[in-house]
Amino acid sequence: MSQLALFEDEAFAGPEGLSHAREFVSEEIERELITRVAELPLKPFQFGAFEGHRRVKSFGFRYDYTQQKLIESEPMPDWLKAMARSVEAFGNLREASVRQVLCTEYEAGVGIGWHRDKPYFGKVFGLSLGGACKFRFRRRRGDKWERFAFRAEPRSLYLMEGEARHAWEHSIPAVDALRYSITLRTMVEKASP
Numbered sequence: 001m002s003q004l005a006l007f008e009d010e011a012f013a014g015p016e017g018l019s020h021a022r023e024f025v026s027e028e029i030e031r032e033l034i035t036r037v038a039e040l041p042l043k044p045f046q047f048g049a050f051e052g053h054r055r056v057k058s059f060g061f062r063y064d065y066t067q068q069k070l071i072e073s074e075p076m077p078d079w080l081k082a083m084a085r086s087v088e089a090f091g092n093l094r095e096a097s098v099r100q101v102l103c104t105e106y107e108a109g110v111g112i113g114w115h116r117d118k119p120y121f122g123k124v125f126g127l128s129l130g131g132a133c134k135f136r137f138r139r140r141r142g143d144k145w146e147r148f149a150f151r152a153e154p155r156s157l158y159l160m161e162g163e164a165r166h167a168w169e170h171s172i173p174a175v176d177a178l179r180y181s182i183t184l185r186t187m188v189e190k191a192s193p
Contacts, residue, residue, distance in 0.1 A: 017162025
């Protein structure tokens with residue numbers, strides 16, 4: 001399946017390596033996933049000495065900003081393993097390629113600033129649950145910024161690889177309503193701990 005075939009809107013022409021699937025999960029599965037994520041022992045995101053407004057829980061591995069390294073975390077529970085298998089099928093990956101999962105809760109008014117995922121991680125998948133968000137991309141072109149944005153609707157899945165993953169930064173401005181996300185990542189083998 002070609003990258004563009006994954007988009008319902010043929011006008012969607014994002015960065016190379018960005019794929020998107022609407023309605024990746026059903027409303028019933030979305031409700032179940034929201035319940036499971038909300039029941040996790042979510043803690044404020046720690047960025048060194050600073051605390052972010054979003055709340056998170058990592059499985060498999062987590063990046064420790066104080067130690068500035070990747071460390072092992074709890075293994076993925078079975079319900080997340082099942083989601084990882086679905087995502088791997090979407091990305092044409094072998095089973096058990098997804099080795100890190102981050103569950104995040106964004107309350108209304110919370111977002112995430114410009115960043116790239118750490119180089120330990122390879123392909124990055126994100127499942128949007130609950131509220132929608134604006135998903136923004138930017139990269140420097142000379143003295144200007146090239147920009148792209150799309151609306152990540154509830155139940156949709158995105159995949160970042162290639163240029164979208166390595167050459168572009170991404171961010172989410174403050175969301176309008178409670179939103180959850182499940183980020184699933186493969187590992188760069190040479191960079192694994």
